[in-house]
Amino acid sequence: MTGAVALPWSAALEHVLHAWMPRQRWYPAKGRGVGLRPLAAWDLPGASVDGDAQVTVHVVALDSGDRVDVVQVPLVGRREPREDAEAALVGALEGADGTRHVYDGPHDPAYVAALLDAFEVPEGGDGVARGPAKVLSGEQSNTSIIVSGEPPSIVKVFRTLHPGANPDVEVLAGLTREGASATPALRGWSSGSWTLADGSTVSGHLAVAVEFLAGSEDAWRVALAALRAGDSFAEQARGLGEAVARVHLDLAHAFGTVDVDDAARDRTVATLRSRSAWARHAVAELAPHDGALQRHEAALASLPDLPALQRVHGDLHLGQVLHAPGRGWVLLDFEGEPLRPLAERVLPDLALRDVAGVLRSFDYAAGHDAVTGAGSPGTDPDAWAAEARDAFCGGYGSVAGRDPREDDVLLRALELDKALYEVVYEARNRPSWLRIPLAAVERLL
Numbered sequence: 001m002t003g004a005v006a007l008p009w010s011a012a013l014e015h016v017l018h019a020w021m022p023r024q025r026w027y028p029a030k031g032r033g034v035g036l037r038p039l040a041a042w043d044l045p046g047a048s049v050d051g052d053a054q055v056t057v058h059v060v061a062l063d064s065g066d067r068v069d070v071v072q073v074p075l076v077g078r079r080e081p082r083e084d085a086e087a088a089l090v091g092a093l094e095g096a097d098g099t100r101h102v103y104d105g106p107h108d109p110a111y112v113a114a115l116l117d118a119f120e121v122p123e124g125g126d127g128v129a130r131g132p133a134k135v136l137s138g139e140q141s142n143t144s145i146i147v148s149g150e151p152p153s154i155v156k157v158f159r160t161l162h163p164g165a166n167p168d169v170e171v172l173a174g175l176t177r178e179g180a181s182a183t184p185a186l187r188g189w190s191s192g193s194w195t196l197a198d199g200s201t202v203s204g205h206l207a208v209a210v211e212f213l214a215g216s217e218d219a220w221r222v223a224l225a226a227l228r229a230g231d232s233f234a235e236q237a238r239g240l241g242e243a244v245a246r247v248h249l250d251l252a253h254a255f256g257t258v259d260v261d262d263a264a265r266d267r268t269v270a271t272l273r274s275r276s277a278w279a280r281h282a283v284a285e286l287a288p289h290d291g292a293l294q295r296h297e298a299a300l301a302s303l304p305d306l307p308a309l310q311r312v313h314g315d316l317h318l319g320q321v322l323h324a325p326g327r328g329w330v331l332l333d334f335e336g337e338p339l340r341p342l343a344e345r346v347l348p349d350l351a352l353r354d355v356a357g358v359l360r361s362f363d364y365a366a367g368h369d370a371v372t373g374a375g376s377p378g379t380d381p382d383a384w385a386a387e388a389r390d391a392f393c394g395g396y397g398s399v400a401g402r403d404p405r406e407d408d409v410l411l412r413a414l415e416l417d418k419a420l421y422e423v424v425y426e427a428r429n430r431p432s433w434l435r436i437p438l439a440a441v442e443r444l445l
């Protein structure tokens with residue numbers, strides 16, 4: 001599957017990627033020794049931008065023995081080095097025919113042009129208007145490129161690949177058909193195939209393009225700024241609650257709902273239990289709560305009746321919400337929790353899971369400055385978060401027809417579930433933040 005392409009797999013390319021990939025923010029195997037295995041490679045016609053560019057997309061398995069991650073690595077090879085792109089240089093390959101300078105695809109106009117040419121467009125859509133491209137900097141699990149055409153778009157190149165539909169593409173396609181306004185409109189996507197170790201060929205989405213909301217600010221920053229200034233976040237939280245409820249109604253309409261029979265209830269309870277057990281085993285700092293967590297796992301059997309299940313966001317927090325001028329709150333990134341297997345992330349779930357996600361995020365905002373020393377609250381953080389929480393639930397209930405606080409037992413179980421996920425997430429990624437979700441686990445148990 002990695003045959004005649006412009007930049008074929010070779011010992012030299014493997015060596016270069018081995019050094020370069022672990023330094024990338026999106027690299028999913030940080031801290032683990034991995035072997036690289038090529039799963040697929042294909043060329044995109046790169047010469048449409050300039051004659052020197054050769055665009056090859058590699059799909060590579062990162063194998064650490066007990067776990068395999070599959071990543072997408074689009075590369076551009078050039079005979080002439082790009083003066084303006086030192087930071088995007090992956091490495092240089094020496095061959096009998098001279099040196100090839102290899103660049104990270106998203107930072108090279110030849111790849112971006114070729115990627116957009118390969119996009120499929122939703123029915124009735126205009127696709128992505130071409131324009132100058134710029135990679136978004138910051139903490140991201142994928143690589144996003146802003147394409148400043150008229151209108152502008154943002155293209156997300158998926159780095160970790162999964163077979164099947166990517167939920168970001170699938171969900172935004174459904175919501176765009178619904179004419180939803182609290183999510184960005186889908187503009188296009190691309191797909192590809194790769195071959196697994198057992199010889200089977202699978203396909204999946206490689207990239208997605210949506211409308212770019214210029215001039216927007218993310219809710220996490222807005223909330224932190226309000227807290228530091230000593231300003232209430234109640235009005236914004238109420239609007240956010242309304243927006244989340246509208247997205248839930250649109251998702252239910254686009255993808256349907258599933259009534260909870262005994263089997264679905266058992267599955268939901270089992271998922272909550274196994275997450276608690278997973279966290280207990282994964283993070284030593286939970287040891288003092290082991291007994292209480294085991295009692296909690298047993299008590300989940302007596303949860304009250306569950307509402308119907310539906311497609312949800314799955315990893316909703318303030319960093320996944322933008323405030324866009326003239327548009328209000330807009331929810332992003334429907335890929336679900338990165339630490340959860342994809343097959344689970346696309347199943348119908350409790351809409352209250354997203355409510356719990358936002359409530360946890362208010363708690364994070366309240367605890368952030370004390371843990372990181374990045375600023376200082378201008379008001380009592382706990383009272384600030386409690387007010388935001390009430391306003392959010394009130395706003396949500398005014399659109400959904402039921403206030404989440406009426407389902408307090410279930411909501412609490414979902415907040416605890418999220419806090420346990422966060423404990424694992426922080427232990428792996430930001431140990432200095434671990435105190436925030438650990439304190440929540442203690443409080444919620």
Ligand SMILES: Nc1ncnc2c1ncn2[C@@H]1O[C@H](COP(=O)(O)OP(=O)(O)O)[C@@H](O)[C@H]1O
Pocket residue numbers: 136139140141142143144154156184210211212213214216218319320322332333335
């Ligand atoms: N439609 C959009 N308009 C404007 N900015 C966006 C848009 N989509 C994403 N962003 C910006 O890109 C960041 C990362 O997007 P996200 O979909 O969460 O990617 P990832 O899966 O890599 O975390 C967001 O936090 C936001 O700042």
Ligand SMILES: O=P(O)(O)O[C@H]1O[C@H](CO)[C@@H](O[C@H]2O[C@H](CO)[C@@H](O)[C@H](O)[C@H]2O)[C@H](O)[C@H]1O
Pocket residue numbers: 141220315317318319333336337338339357360361362364365422425
């Ligand atoms: O945005 P991602 O899909 O990568 O989500 C992961 O990272 C998030 C952190 O960026 C993490 O969110 C946690 O930290 C947030 C503050 O940075 C906070 O607002 C959230 O409430 C908290 O869960 C998320 O859990 C993780 O899946």
